[in-house]
Amino acid sequence: MARGKSQFATWRCSGxxxxxxxxxxxxxxxxxxxxxxxxxxxxxRKHTDHKRKDTKKGSGN
Ligand SMILES: [Zn+2]
Known part of the structure; x- marks a missing residue:
């Protein structure tokens, strides 16, 4: 259990x-x-919906 730890997420453009x-x-x-x-x-070059994708810390990109 990663209590109190931060979760990392990548936001991917739907466009x-x-x-x-x-x-x-x-x-x-x-x-x-x-x-x-x-x-x-x-x-x-505009506002688009971004979908969240949980990622692990330090996993490139
Ligand atoms: Zn985009």
């Missing part, structure tokens, strides 16, 4: 399917964080 920033969030408040987030994509 160009490119992964964007990796963010850390507290798993405890996981449910408060939506699985989709509207963020500005430099590739699409």
């Amino acid at each position: 160009c399917n490119k992964p964007h920033g990796v963010t850390a969030y507290n798993k405890k408040s996981n449910e408060k964080i939506t699985k989709e987030l509207s963020m500005f994509c430099n590739q699409c």
